[in-house]
Amino acid sequence: MTTPFRQIELRYDPTAIDRKWQERWAADGLYRVPDDDPRPKWFEMTMYPYPSGDLHIGHWYAMAPSDCHARFRRMQGYNVLHPIGFDAFGLPAENAAISRGIHPHTWTMSNIENMRRQLKSMGAIYDWEREIICCLPEYYRWNQWLFLQLYRAGLAYRAKAPVVWCPSCQTVLANEQVVDGSCERCHTAITRRDLEQWFFRITKYADQLLDFTGLLDWPEKILTMQQNWIGRSEGAEIGFDISSHRLDVKEIRTFTTRIDTIFGVTFMVLAPEHPLVPRLTARSQHTAVAEYIAQARRTSEIERQSTDKEKTGVFLGSYAVNRLNGEQVPIFIGDYVLMSYGTGAVMGVPAHDVRDFDFARKYNLPIRQVIAPAAWDGKELAEAFVGDGFMTASARYDGMTNQEGKRAIAEDIEKKGWGSRTVSYRIRDWLISRQRYWGTPIPMIYCDACGIVPVLESALPVLLPPDAEFKPTGESPLAAHQGFVNTTCPQCGAPARRETDTMDTFVDSSWYMFRYTSPHYDQGPFDPALMQQWMPVDQYTGGAEHAVMHLLYSRFFTKALRDLGLVDFGEPFLRLYNQGIILGEDHEKMSKSRGNVVNPDLVVGQLGADATRCFMMFIGPWDQGGPWSDVGINGVARWLNRVWGVMEHDPNHLDAGAANSQTVRATQRLLHQTIRKCYQDLDRFKFNTTIAALMELTNHLSKVWAEASVDAATWRDCTRNFLLMLAPLAPHIAEEMWERAGHPYSIHQQPFPKWDEETAAEDTITLVVQVNGKVRDRIEVPAGISSGQAQELALASLKVQSYTQGKAVRQAVYVPGKLVNVVVG
RNA sequence: GCCGAAGUGGCGGAAUGGUAGACGCGCCGGUCUCAAAAACCGGUGGGGGCAACCCCGUAUCGGUUCGACUCCGAUCUUCGGCACCA
Structure with a gap:
């Protein structure tokens, strides 16, 4: 079915005009961006699209206004770089290969061809000679090169870790790619696996990533989201003594932000996966503990993360000693304690922590209040008291405020060697390994004699073999490709195996802005001089959904490149603007199932690129998004039609x-x-x-x-x-x-x-005359009228006089160029 | 639960302390036409009045101010983000 978008008769032929000028501009190279232009540079980028095959109206919503803004900067006298490319690696290509037998490369390149045509129909100032396609070796070899630099700098490492697994995509995911306990792409509930994987040490930059001083203009909302994602919290790590168990480990380390409440500890809880659990489990508790662990493993991530789930746990049958008061406290395991945060063990202070309070209630553990408000009546707590107050039942710290207590106890435990002040972060290192084919091969080799050996830079790129089997097995398809796997060790020359995992596609987008400055350079990821000339990006635009992934990774990459000596700045994007989302005509999110999807090709074919562009910008404030409207775009087209008439x-x-x-x-x-x-x-x-x-x-x-x-x-x-x-x-x-x-x-x-x-400037103004704040008259007066004249005219108005008659004029306020307000009473 | 943004005609929205509803859509009336569409011109927040005009009105309640869509406090609704982070 074809929707008749056009309801008006145009005086001009938009299709012919679009074609005429697009051809002429291309032939003349009007939008080619010279590197040797004396005008000041302006680098304005919009997030590059994934080549799904068809340009969505949402792409127009993101790109038409950003092109308009870049064009405006061009007309302001800047040499503007406003590039485009394709985020060409990723799962959909491989899924197409699995379901339809088309090679990912064929699928991707033909999609790009179509989308390139569609993008060109927008009439943007993209310089197509700078186009980037990540799945081509000329691009991904520099992913590999950068990986090797990060590896040498200790920023890329391999580790066995419990990682997030998507059973449907058959691959691991980064923490950022988990939404509500499900895979962000296919919404399948995730599971956990212990796997050897490659990580980037983004946590090393946690504090630097929290420092936003190098940014000129970013939405507050994105900064808050990054802040929350990094989740810095200051506290202390302290050990609880378990030397009586006669193990090689003498203490359980815990992290707490409330060291001031240490005298209120009445139990400890370890994560079910904590390595000390088997060794601290008493024989009598063995069965119960084993059952609990098995059950915790079965519980889905969604259930386990639900906050209103009842706190559960099992006593291990053993005790640890609180060194500050020498008390023995029972050790539990409980699945509300996460192995991935802090030390995977918490000190239970039920009086001052809502979760510990719930736990203590359920298992009848003592609740001892150690912080009290000034007017405390000594009554038992009905709920955890998490506010500030005075130290009590805390030995020599009694009477201090809890903030003073925090400092004093921290200093004391440091002196005694029991613990120290530390900072804990929510952010985890970035897991970049993917067990998939359609990505950048990780350039590493495993040798029985030499261990893990990086591929020589001179041997890059490690090419993706074109002939792999794409069945999802849970292992990279490359692992089954003998020709790819078998190689020789770069160090000793003995037979060796290649790493078969590929990189997360967010690696590609973490540095593509650098590549735009010299997209065909073959001596490195970018030409240092051209990079220096164009970077950093002056204005970046795109969707807010990338707040904690792409935007954080890019900032991390830039800081790492700086520390590698490749660049001399730490922020890639100086200004950021997030456009909103275009909705269907029914004000709902556009989706095939709702049947409210708009095909831009159809609209452009009937009303032209300009009407489509202008409607995208006319809907409302760009950052708020808004609904598509068939009649609305006709209104904009009618305007352009009238403009045509006027110009004729x-x-x-x-x-x-x-x-x-x-x-x-x-x-x-x-x-x-x-x-x-x-x-x-x-x-x-x-x-x-x-x-x-x-x-x-x-x-x-x-x-x-x-x-x-x-x-x-x-x-x-x-x-x-x-x-x-x-x-x-x-x-x-x-x-x-x-x-x-x-x-x-x-x-x-x-x-x-x-x-x-x-x-x-206006010569005359309409002077509004109010009486007690209500508009009573409007008088045409010269723009430069004095306060006295304005008040005189206002009071002389007959309409005003009918309201002021018999009343005392208390005051008259004159707002220059606007109004007079007469106050009577 | 916590954090953030938003709530204005029939609809998209404008106005960030000073004329509420710019601009567009829709609708109503007119011109043109045999007729319709298109185009062009005029009107259009609600209520009252023959009219001049008057009253009400920016989610709700209260406050600050000569004056509040705009600032402050509370409440409701919608959307977005985070969510056992010790």
């Missing part, structure tokens, strides 16, 4: 004698006000009000044409500047009308118009 008028028909000097003045004033408004609004991504201002100017020009009340020179000045303002929004018809008006090619090499404050 021949100003030679205007008779200078008939012009009305007041209308001429008003028209010039409106033109300059519009230039000012457009300039300021485009600068801040306020496209919707930019278009509204241009619509008002269009309406005004229609009117004065009908009246023939302006002279030809004024008309030409208005239409010329109008087209220049329209150029970044609707580049094709602006260029066409520009040519028809006889201006020299190309409008897209012209500067943005400048406004003159004096011309834009």
